[in-house]
Amino acid sequence: MSRYASELCVLLVDDVYGELTSRILQVLLREGRLSIPALLRHTGLSPRLVKHGLAVLLQQQLVFWYTSAGDSTVYEANTAVAYNLVRAGKYVQIAEEQLGQFAGAVISNLLLLGHARVGDLVQAYGISSKDRQPLSNGSSSTTEHNVKNHVTLESVHMTLDDLLRVGLVSLVNESHFRSDADNRIEAGKMVPAPEYFKNKTKRENEEQREMAILQKLEEWKYPTAPKKEEVEIVQKGKKRRLEDPKDSQVAKRQRPYLPLADKVVGTAGTAGAPRFGHTGALDNDIILHVNHDKFAAIMRNRSLVALVDQSICKSTAKVYAEVLMRLEPKVRDCKEELETPDFGDGPGLHALPQVSTDDIVGALKESTDLANAFGKIDASRVNLTQNDHPKRRRKKKEPDSEDEAMRDGDASPDEDEDYSDSEEILTSVSSDSEEANGEAEYNPNPSNKLKNSEDSQLNTIRDHLLLLAQHPYQFLHHFPETPTLPERWTVHFPPLMAHVTRHTLLQTITSRYGLHAARLTRLLSEKGKVDEKNLCSLSLLNQKSMRSYLTTLHQSGMIQLQEVPRDNSRNPQRTLYLWFFDVERCKAKMLQETYKTMARCLQRVRVEGEKVKSTVEKASRSDVIGREEEFLGVQEREALRKWREVEEKIWGEVARLDDMVAIMRDF
Amino acid sequence: MAPASKPKGGPRVKKEGKGDLYRIGGVDIPYDPELELDKPKPTPLFPEYKVPTSKPLTSSEKDQVARFRSLRDSIHNGPLYTILGDNVRVGKPGNKLAASFNPFEGMPKYSQRYAKKRRMIPKLDTRPYVLKFFPKELWSTLDPTATETNGVIDSSTKGKSLKIPGYEKTDDLDLEMSGDEGEEMVLRDPDQDEPLEGEEVDDDFDDDDDGGDYNAEQYFDDGGDDAGDDYDGGGDDGGGGEYF
Numbered sequence: 030m031s032r033y034a035s036e037l038c039v040l041l042v043d044d045v046y047g048e049l050t051s052r053i054l055q056v057l058l059r060e061g062r063l064s065i066p067a068l069l070r071h072t073g074l075s076p077r078l079v080k081h082g083l084a085v086l087l088q089q090q091l092v093f094w095y096t097s098a099g100d101s102t103v104y105e106a107n108t109a110v111a112y113n114l115v116r117a118g119k120y121v122q123i124a125e126e127q128l129g130q131f132a133g134a135v136i137s138n139l140l141l142l143g144h145a146r147v148g149d150l151v152q153a154y155g156i157s158s159k160d161r162q163p164l165s166n167g168s169s170s171t172t173e174h175n176v177k178n179h180v181t182l183e184s185v186h187m188t189l190d191d192l193l194r195v196g197l198v199s200l201v202n203e204s205h206f207r208s209d210a211d212n213r214i215e216a217g218k219m220v221p222a223p224e225y226f227k228n229k230t231k232r233e234n235e236e237q238r239e240m241a242i243l244q245k246l247e248e249w250k251y252p253t254a255p256k257k258e259e260v261e262i263v264q265k266g267k268k269r270r271l272e273d274p275k276d277s278q279v280a281k282r283q284r285p286y287l288p289l290a291d292k293v294v295g296t297a298g299t300a301g302a303p304r305f306g307h308t309g310a311l312d313n314d315i316i317l318h319v320n321h322d323k324f325a326a327i328m329r330n331r332s333l334v335a336l337v338d339q340s341i342c343k344s345t346a347k348v349y350a351e352v353l354m355r356l357e358p359k360v361r362d363c364k365e366e367l368e369t370p371d372f373g374d375g376p377g378l379h380a381l382p383q384v385s386t387d388d389i390v391g392a393l394k395e396s397t398d399l400a401n402a403f404g405k406i407d408a409s410r411v412n413l414t415q416n417d418h419p420k421r422r423r424k425k426k427e428p429d430s431e432d433e434a435m436r437d438g439d440a441s442p443d444e445d446e447d448y449s450d451s452e453e454i455l456t457s458v459s460s461d462s463e464e465a466n467g468e469a470e471y472n473p474n475p476s477n478k479l480k481n482s483e484d485s486q487l488n489t490i491r492d493h494l495l496l497l498a499q500h501p502y503q504f505l506h507h508f509p510e511t512p513t514l515p516e517r518w519t520v521h522f523p524p525l526m527a528h529v530t531r532h533t534l535l536q537t538i539t540s541r542y543g544l545h546a547a548r549l550t551r552l553l554s555e556k557g558k559v560d561e562k563n564l565c566s567l568s569l570l571n572q573k574s575m576r577s578y579l580t581t582l583h584q585s586g587m588i589q590l591q592e593v594p595r596d597n598s599r600n601p602q603r604t605l606y607l608w609f610f611d612v613e614r615c616k617a618k619m620l621q622e623t624y625k626t627m628a629r630c631l632q633r634v635r636v637e638g639e640k641v642k643s644t645v646e647k648a649s650r651s652d653v654i655g656r657e658e659e660f661l662g663v664q665e666r667e668a669l670r671k672w673r674e675v676e677e678k679i680w681g682e683v684a685r686l687d688d689m690v691a692i693m694r695d696f
Numbered sequence: 697m698a699p700a701s702k703p704k705g706g707p708r709v710k711k712e713g714k715g716d717l718y719r720i721g722g723v724d725i726p727y728d729p730e731l732e733l734d735k736p737k738p739t740p741l742f743p744e745y746k747v748p749t750s751k752p753l754t755s756s757e758k759d760q761v762a763r764f765r766s767l768r769d770s771i772h773n774g775p776l777y778t779i780l781g782d783n784v785r786v787g788k789p790g791n792k793l794a795a796s797f798n799p800f801e802g803m804p805k806y807s808q809r810y811a812k813k814r815r816m817i818p819k820l821d822t823r824p825y826v827l828k829f830f831p832k833e834l835w836s837t838l839d840p841t842a843t844e845t846n847g848v849i850d851s852s853t854k855g856k857s858l859k860i861p862g863y864e865k866t867d868d869l870d871l872e873m874s875g876d877e878g879e880e881m882v883l884r885d886p887d888q889d890e891p892l893e894g895e896e897v898d899d900d901f902d903d904d905d906d907g908g909d910y911n912a913e914q915y916f917d918d919g920g921d922d923a924g925d926d927y928d929g930g931g932d933d934g935g936g937g938e939y940f
């Protein structure tokens with residue numbers, strides 16, 4: 030953990046949970062894992078204070094703990110959760126958007142309480158568990174009891190169930206309080222020794238044990254409800270979803286071409302799952318916490334939609350949002366796809382969750398926006414070879430009349446070049462499937478078929494989807510129609526997110542060092558290591574100005590320079606100097622800078638707050654609250670208003686920076 | 697300000713028509729006295745800098761911040777938020793409190809009764825905990841009654857419940873109240889009502905045992921040690937009667 034990241038975590042915890050907790054966390058971040066006596070020594074606090082502080086930190090899962098056999102308990106800072114405090118506002122907002130106002134309130138309360146038993150949580154809403162009996166009998170006496178707050182036992186349970194099903198909230202177990210390394214050790218203890226597995230070779234035994242350990246870790250990471258009948262039923266939707274990826278992987282190996290026949294096509298499998306089960310409610314004893322991974326997945330979708338909105342158009346973004354929403358239930362963690370091996374192309378891609386065109390059409394209401402997003406063009410003017418590779422186009426064009434060639438000159442040749450890659454991929458995919466299925470009447474050029482079709486809505490949405498698939502970033506992956514399966518779409522995240530990351534980096538470089546610098550960076554990232562002379566001719570800049578850009582970029586660590594001596598003398602004059610752009614390095618650099626900026630922002634808030642401290646304290650006096658007009662002078666009110674504005678602005682800025690961190694680190 | 701006029705009274709410089717020779721009093725001088733040496737101006741120490749400003753927040757972003765703030769406020773009002781004083785370090789005495797005492801702001805005032813109390817140590821005994829998620833050495837801190845028998849954790853959670861802002865446990869009395877009376881509860885009279893839950897009130901002002909007169913001598917006698925108790929979270933001793 031870098032200096033700035035830990036600084037940021039400490040500031041966040043300090044801002045939210047107060048000084049005692051932040052001081053303990055600071056020591057833990059600085060010194061690594063510590064036992065209580067060591068903590069006492071480093072913090073200089075009394076044992077009582079340290080224990081109380083640790084209790085709060087553990088309740089909020091900001092600290093890991095681990096007791097190894099015969100040893101004292103050690104504590105370790107959980108930086109992921111500490112960092113995620115900055116997203117609390119986003120979490121609440123997302124929950125509200127997905128499941129309504131009350132769900133947002135529940136998430137907010139879970140964030141407030143750390144982890145909590147369902148029973149306690151329900152009780153906190155002023156509903157005692159005694160009230161539960163009448164509910165399961167069908168009457169609703171609790172409704173009257175809490176009519177003031179519009180909360181009933183049923184509604185709390187409903188919301189919690191919804192949240193669980195969507196995955197915004199998940200079950201907690203002990204493993205969530207241990208760091209990854211400790212979890213690994215624990216899992217190693219639980220899985221029997223390699224000799225237990227009766228394989229032929231030692232290596233096979235080891236491998237099998239490794240698999241068992243990984244499975245155990247997986248089980249811990251995504252816990253399912255305890256084996257109780259009542260819970261089982263309510264949880265079924267979630268359980269099934271959790272098992273999905275594994276199933277589909279197995280299916281993939283056995284029958285690579287029909288992995289989707291039974292379940293993937295159509296809406297999310299969970300939609301039809303039992304909601305509020307007939308037995309009543311969630312078990313009071315299950316313990317819930319906020320599921321940060323799922324929130325990250327949803328935030329990723331949001332940022333992708335925003336990017337489409339920015340780079341294509343609003344209506345396409347709408348369509349894309351729908352696709353992502355359909356696929357979202359099958360994504361539980363942004364890093365999941367990265368871990369899954371063998372994702373080249375071909376069968377690997379088929380294992381990804383998919384959504385068919387009809388589903389999307391069904392979900393999107395008829396709207397003129399969608400249709401109007403595309404310019405209309407006379408069919409005779411459409412040149413279908415326009416996006417083909419230049420060489421192929423030339424061949425095809427030869428028999429064409431001169432007229433036609435003149436007319437299609439409006440698209441600039443550059444654009445053609447840019448889009449030709451993706452177009453080729455598309456056509457190659459379609460031709461692949463043709464070969465694989467031996468389907469003769471498949472029309473490789475779908476737009477022809479579409480023109481005759483009646484359903485304009487379908488066509489429009491299909492156009493939007495194709496546009497997304499053809500975009501250089503490849504927002505979508507297109508599976509053409511086959512005899513057994515309808516046309517389907519999927520999102521292959523790893524390459525897409527690589528594009529998005531690069532996009533973000535270039536955006537930052539543009540805003541910091543100007544367009545030319547960004548162009549140089551883009552050139553370098555495309556060409557690899559380039560000599561200065563080559564770069565000069567490629568970038569169409571004169572050497573002097575190019576050098577000034579390169580120097581600033583190099584100084585700030587965005588690009589690097591490699592020296593390659595041509596002989597053993599290492600004479601500078603006989604040395605090649607190659608510039609290159611390393612995305613990973615640039616990303617790490619940018620990430621650290623962003624952490625630093627965020628930390629500085631939070632420090633700024635503090636300084637600004639210090640200025641109006643006395644006024645804020647006065648305004649928070651219990652006699653003043655609610656009667657501000659009476660007790661506060663005009664100047665004081667003005668100062669407060671300004672302070673609130675400043676605070677909002679800075680926190681808003683921090684939230685934006687967090688979006689960037691999310692793209693570079695989490696997605 | 698008038699435009700800068702040429703300095704008068706310097707040596708008379710006369711430029712002759714031909715060439716670029718200058719003469720002072722009929723003597724050629726080999727240099728150009730009017731040459732502006734700092735024509736290419738030195739780079740300014742503080743060049744004009746356009747401070748980059750960010751776009752104004754969108755309504756959705758404002759929404760996020762508002763959500764975050766309200767969550768943070770409820771955490772701050774909850775039992776777990778702490779503000780440490782300066783003198784918590786063990787074995788390292790900080791500043792002498794009497795020395796750092798602010799005579800203008802630091803004097804106890806009646807309005808302090810309403811001020812938010814700083815809590816130095818979190819109040820852990822207000823809510824139930826899932827003890828299996830905590831190491832054993834902290835159990836006594838969380839819940840002094842907790843015991844473990846044969847792996848089954850036993851702790852009494854009677855009378856403890858989570859508290860969520862807006863859904864505080866209401867007494868039966870409150871439920872019967874009409875809306876108007878409820879409002880009165882908010883604007884409660886400080887002298888009559890019980891303080892709201894979770895809020896600690898400094899009782900010092902009610903202790904008028906000995907006349908209530910300001911006793912300067914007494915103040916200075918033990919002020920040095922007790923002034924710090926202003927910030928005591930009312931945890932252990934909550935001693936009254938220090939301020940007179």
